[in-house]
Amino acid sequence: MYSQAEENYLKCIYALEMEHGEEVSTNLIASKIKTKASSVTDMLKKLSTKDLVAYKKYQGVKLTERGRETALRVVRKHRLWECFLVQKLDFKWDEVHEIAEQLEHIESDLLIDKLDAFLRFPKTDPHGDPIPDKHGRMIISETVKVLDMKIGSSGILTGVRDSSGPFLKYLNKKNLALGDKIKVIDIEPYDQSVHIETRTHRLVISNNVAENLYLRNVK
Amino acid sequence: MYSQAEENYLKCIYALEMEHGEEVSTNLIASKIKTKASSVTDMLKKLSTKDLVAYKKYQGVKLTERGRETALRVVRKHRLWECFLVQKLDFKWDEVHEIAEQLEHIESDLLIDKLDAFLRFPKTDPHGDPIPDKHGRMIISETVKVLDMKIGSSGILTGVRDSSGPFLKYLNKKNLALGDKIKVIDIEPYDQSVHIETRTHRLVISNNVAENLYLRNVK
DNA sequence: AACATTTTTTAGACTAACCTAAATATTCTT
């Protein structure tokens, strides 16, 4: 139906809308997709004629309803394939992204629904991100960043903002995994580094890392 | 590494070499790939500069060692994915080809080896075709066409030459499946239609169908 | 408000993979 390039742009715009709100800028897309702003402009024009984005010169874009549906279908495929890779093929969570980037473009509704069933309709992918169902609906759990936690409170690690290989490898090394219960012992006012405690150990994480960890509150 | 188009040409040339012997002609490739002869010529030149085929103007092509290895890797992926679709996702054997055509281009050696292990290293795909191992080796079983069988002899249906949807649907309807024991009752000299018997029923198949069924001899 | 900076768009070019139409080789027929 749509080319891989088109799907990648839609997915990218969808992600940027989630992060920064609607009205995504050309340069932002360009840097995320690692291409030039002029290429982005070209593509936005094309997506616009296909009624996938609402685009006005110099004003940024946002997805149309059609565009959002399409983006969600790609996201669904990406996250289901990640589940498959981790649960069935024993990949580690930091190894699956690049492969899922390819698999997400395979076109077959039947395939993806059968895959969904095979995996028993998972609600989140290995990084804690919610998986849209076939109607595009998903469960967005209330989460807070580690930095916004009260000192002394605890939470379950439910997701990561940055699911790049290096960051996930860092978490592996520090023995932090999704589902771990984490208690915030102290936040250093000077550099916003955070002293945390898990069931098995204590450690200090930088502000940067703390920004990328989402917790679900727990008493 | 190589584009999907390049991989498709290599796979196509490989298949034609198997069927018709080496030195595959431009038109043959064009008709199989459903494109124009001039496009084939363009691609053959490109594949030639990459040392994947040995090409001399007006003389047809054959795969180089490098080309054959690459083709076999694609074939391996295609057939493993077909196994996955049938065994794990409950697709029927006539539904998997088009999806496998897409999946065969996913690039990750680790993925394909893990998939192979997950499927317990299958030796043939759902159509009875042998699956190359990671070194490109496969078990080619001795088979004969139904038409070449002696009257009164039996064989196990081990493969089909034409694995297109319509043909496989026909076999489904006639209740013929891989692994079935088939006895050749009679071959009509006039039109080469064949009277056969399975464990459960008797039927007459046209010469055309008989040409497309491979049996492994059995006493 | 005027100038500088940044962002975005336009103009024009490139590559991969395809196409049509015309030219050239090869093969077939007699």
Add this chain to the structure above:
DNA sequence: AAGAATATTTAGGTTAGTCTAAAAAATGTT
């Protein structure tokens, strides 16, 4: 072996997606 038929290649064009460089619009600064 010459002409006809067929097969293949060449020449030149198209589209998708990218690029660079230049132009234009928006934004920031004083």
